[in-house]
Amino acid sequence: MGKIILQIGSYSFEEIKNSLWTEKDPYLESSLRFCRDWLRGEMLFELSTSGSTGTPKTITVHRRQMEISAKATKDFFGIQPNSLLLCCLSTDMIAGKMMLVRALEWDADVVLVAPKENPLLELSMNREFDFAAMVPMQVAACLDSTKTAGELKKIKQLIIGGAPISPALLEKIGMEKLNAYQTYGMTETVSHVALAKINGQKPIYTALPNVGIGTDASGRLWLEAPMAQEKHLQTNDLVELIGNNQFVWLGRADFTINSGGIKIQPEILEPQLAAIVSEFFPKSDFFLSALEDSKFGQKLVLVIENTQPEQKRAKDLLMEIRKNFHKHLVPKTVLFVSDFMRTPSGKINRRANLNIAK
Template identity: 55%
Template sequence: MGSFIYNNQNYTFEQIKTGNWFIKDDYIDQTFTFCKNWLNDQEEFELQTSGSTGTPKKINISRSQMEVSALATQSFFKIEPDSKLLVCLNTRMIGGKMMLVRGMKWNANIYLTKPEVNPLLLFDENQKIDFCAMVPMQIEACLSDKETAKKLSNIKILIIGGAPSSADLIDRIIQSKINAYQTYGMTETVSHIALAKIEGSELVYRTLPDVRIGTDDENRLWVEAPMAKEKRLQTNDLVQLIDTHSFKWIGRADFTINSGGIKIQAESLEAQLGKYIHPIYGNVSFFVIGQKDQKLGEKVVLFIETSSKEEKKAQELLTNLKENLQKYHCPKNIYFLPEFVKTDSGKINRTKTSQICF
């Protein structure tokens, strides 16, 4: 039987099942309350979608959906019983909850740490971890610190979700020889339904066992998965289908910018921009979006999360972009904000952020 480990204290699954924990801590209390409900065979759980591409909504997820998802991931990675899992995501959200479910279904030893930007700072470097999930922001923070970069590379299997990894981050992961996988999924499928091993600049996603995929007439991905309630989920993600079990992700159809009749995929453009933005502004967050334009229909504009508004820097960036990007791909304006609007799960809310300036 597995256990939970927090602040060097061990709690058996049986202790949590009976509500026998004595920690006055909001994070641990809400984490263990979910685990208690799970261990007492609660059949349904209410979860909230991230709201990164629309209005956040609450949905009900069944126990069986979560169990199927956890077992499919176990099968994909061939995880053994008594493995060691590190849970460092927000356990109010589906990503964190699914890490808890995996640990309980796998009879694992579950190490808990609060969802900090760099969750490995206080973690014992001698403690071996078999499986862990992080968001890109956490990976970047870990890699920026020499000690935590070493701890990160010691994790046997690392999965990355919540948002796509930038081209720069992918390069750093490969250079650091980290065994990492980018995930693809949604709340409706209770976490990922496909994973892409990070070993090259182009990510190829492969589905979990028993997951079927295809595309509609507009090359938007549909998913048939045993961990989803709906028989077929139609997504708004543009993909390049390789075969019935693998695909390359292009981006969100609703993030497509039509500028002068040229269709520009926001995420694909963003993957090119980091190498021009980061040398000038550092490791900042950014995104592009289409702004209404009388002549072009839409024009590409760039948002950068920074307090720096030096005209010289902005001009240097624009010059570099004009010299290296195609005409319609080059941002026509740059907006600087000290902080982007984020969803509860930490994703950038593009619509609400852009509304500050438009």
């Protein structure tokens, strides 16, 4: 039987089932309580959604959904018995809870680390991790540290989700030859339902076993996933289908900008602008959005996270974009927010930051 491994000591699943732990740290105690409830056969669990496209909410998920999700991931990667997992995400959210469920269902050992920017920094393990999940910020921090870059590369299967991966990080992951995958999923599907290998090419997502996919008349992805409560789950994600079980993600339909009849997908254009924005505003996060406009209906705007509204540099930035992009893809103005608001899972809250920037 597997066990939960902490910084100091460990607990077998049997000990956890019988509440035989002495941890007082809120993160560890909450995680162990969830594991105890799971081992005792609890059937229903409350999960928080990320709030990336609306107000965060709490939903109830059935145990069977999480079991199906864990099995699909195991089958996709061919996880072997006696594997070692790393859980370094918030176990209040679905991604962290599912790492615990995978360990419990796969009868694997799992190292439990409170979520931090570089979760590998204080770890000293004699065994290599067979499977781990991280958010992009954690992957970037691990790669930036000479102490942990090598340890990250030793992870046999790494899934990355929770927030978009920047073009620069995607390139670095490819250069370092990590065996890493981007995830596609949502709380309603209890973690990911599709995965895309990161290899320097445009990500192509492959659906997990037994997950059906298709698109509606608007090109929005629908899912028929056994781990979802709804038999037919309509998403707001625009995709390009490739065969019966693969797709390329194009962006959110509700983020689509219609400027003078020209439809712009911010999440497609943003990676293309990243190098130029970085040249003028190094290490600043940004996103594209729209404001109402009497002439065009909507006008494209660039929102940059920067402590000062540097209009001269912004003007030079727009001039450089004009040299490289069609006029319809050039933002009409640049707005600044000193500190971006983010969702609990770390995604940029576009609507809230646009309201601040107006």
